[in-house]
Amino acid sequence: MARVTIHDVAGKAGVSPAAVSHAFNDPERLRATTVERILDAARDLGYAPNPHARALHSRRVGVLGVLFPQPIATVFANPFFASFLEGIGSFTDERGIGLLTVTPLGGSLERAIAAAPVDGFVIIGLDEGHEEVARLRKRGVPFVIVDGDAETASSVNVDDEGGAYAAADLLLQRGHRKVLVLTFHAPPDELKKDLGVRGRRLRGYRRAFAKNRVALTEDDVVRTFVTLDGGDDAFTAAWESRRRPTAVLAVSDIMALGALRAAKRMGLRVPEDLEVIGFDDIPLAAASQPPLSTVHQPIAEKGRVATRLLMRELDDGGPRERIVLPTELLLRESTRAPSAKSNSLGLAKGGIDRAGKRSMARAAAR
């Protein structure tokens, strides 16, 4: 069964292939009766224009790639990415643009990128200097960087360092001196310097520790996986090795939630015995028991903004922009009700929010 092409339709309708093309793309150019005849023939034959041929000619396929450096299972297992994709989708949907998730294929990101039939990429978690990204630039493929450094391309980031600083500062101001910091393993190319999201958040923590004149030793910072189990294991291990933190700072909510689970299993009361602050404000954070205090960042908004930037570049070749969105320290119930002092700083405790929306309480980061 050979595919039905524009020629078949043309034959059946008694017109040229060009006329069929016009009937679909620019019906005004043809007499109304002709258009109708063509469309009828197309329907009868079950004709649909071949997207590849169309894309080949028009250099536009109407699909955006969302590029993740991590394997696909990791992506969809992480609520953070779900929200991010939701943000992107809310924008592309109404513009009639498709979404291709691009993850390393058989371990090779290069292969995945080369094979992707897309008009451009939203890249998350990779710096512009990364090898594959550089290759993209050289090829002239438009892209926008999210959560990564960019020199020439547009980028969207959040104030990671400020948010982290606010979280750490709050705990230290409250007198905590034994704080467990949870972070994740850095990709090899970030090892040298503290690049990327992880680096910026750690820098924020460190700055707060320095300002409060509290030592943060290497032992206090543990690296683990960005999963519930990762956070759980890390806290469990710390506890079993006789360390007795009174607070936890995690660079990711999902790890914070894991630590929370471990703490509860050990009979610790949160927040009385242990205060926990995560990062990201994924939907799950508001729904946990107790609801997790965290540094809110506008995840979906990040996706939307990045997509808007990319689409503009695709359309106009508009100007590059480097956008930094704010983060906000969001106090729920994994931290104690604020003291009068911190309250005077504008911090207030929010109630349980049954809709899972943001609590009222927040303090702007920095």
Added chain:
Amino acid sequence: MARVTIHDVAGKAGVSPAAVSHAFNDPERLRATTVERILDAARDLGYAPNPHARALHSRRVGVLGVLFPQPIATVFANPFFASFLEGIGSFTDERGIGLLTVTPLGGSLERAIAAAPVDGFVIIGLDEGHEEVARLRKRGVPFVIVDGDAETASSVNVDDEGGAYAAADLLLQRGHRKVLVLTFHAPPDELKKDLGVRGRRLRGYRRAFAKNRVALTEDDVVRTFVTLDGGDDAFTAAWESRRRPTAVLAVSDIMALGALRAAKRMGLRVPEDLEVIGFDDIPLAAASQPPLSTVHQPIAEKGRVATRLLMRELDDGGPRERIVLPTELLLRESTRAPSAKSNSLGLAKGGIDRAGKRSMARAAAR
């Protein structure tokens, strides 16, 4: 800046375009030194084969479409779909296949399908009779149906009715007589008959009610949204209208979790005052407070199996299959510890499972 094509590379390397193609796709055919020269030229120029042109010729683009009838925001907001996509991805990843999420574009599923540059579709939640699906069949595009009825195409379903029956039967056997059933709005084309997943699950409930000679009135079945808030609102509304259910059956975990939240807010103890059983066993179910009893279905596995079927059809044109995977009633702590009687039926209470994996306790559906 014109895109660099195979001709440019050929020119620079002093060979024909055909040779360049061979260097990439079948290097054995060329002398090693020639291949190297070509590859060098390609790298210098930043050449990458145009996926559209390649797809046009070879009638293969290496991308699978995952077709959802609901808007993209709904998809990514639902952990069920995340697990499903994870399953699909685990299979396509290693085969070097990309994944395109196909959702209605600007409200039109037809448009989204027509524009999708894919080799085939995994369709979830649509029956083969659906208009757009029929069009696909007519065009000869390969697809596999998940969670939907199929006559000619391959399909993957789970034993919805059996699982639902087991859940309802357990509650009724325990003496519950006031059970609130939560379901979602049916798409218009399912209204006439109880088609689809929702219909099958409701049928399972109804069968158990009939067998236990308990009436299930229309008032006991409430339709709402497949979200936390949906379940929350539905339970709240029922409670406020003075109905006092002692148990909740939900056709979806996320709704069950919403009802759980509402119940706790009203001061009900779960499971002492209210027993709750959901459906799906999304990861969140094991992590809730208390952990949610539910009907487990192998979500990721469904995606994997469907993808395997589709890939086989693409490769061999292999035979069509209709697969039905089992469901299992999975008792956690939103239901009471089993009585001796039900225990003798093989039901046992599982402990909290910190890894969020399935509890040991289960009873095979039916």
Added chain:
DNA sequence: AACCTTTCATGAAAGGTTTCACGAGCGCGG
């Protein structure tokens, strides 16, 4: 030296659409 095989490389067609440039036919003003 003639002939046969291999090896390495090429020309050209095919894949399906869009669009540029052109033209046939027709109505109408002059």
Added chain:
DNA sequence: CCGCGCTCGTGAAACCTTTCATGAAAGGTT
């Protein structure tokens, strides 16, 4: 009746790659 401009439609090139069929050159055999 000529010529202009409009409407409706067409031919062919272009988009970029893959692959089939072919062939040149080199090496080996008799």
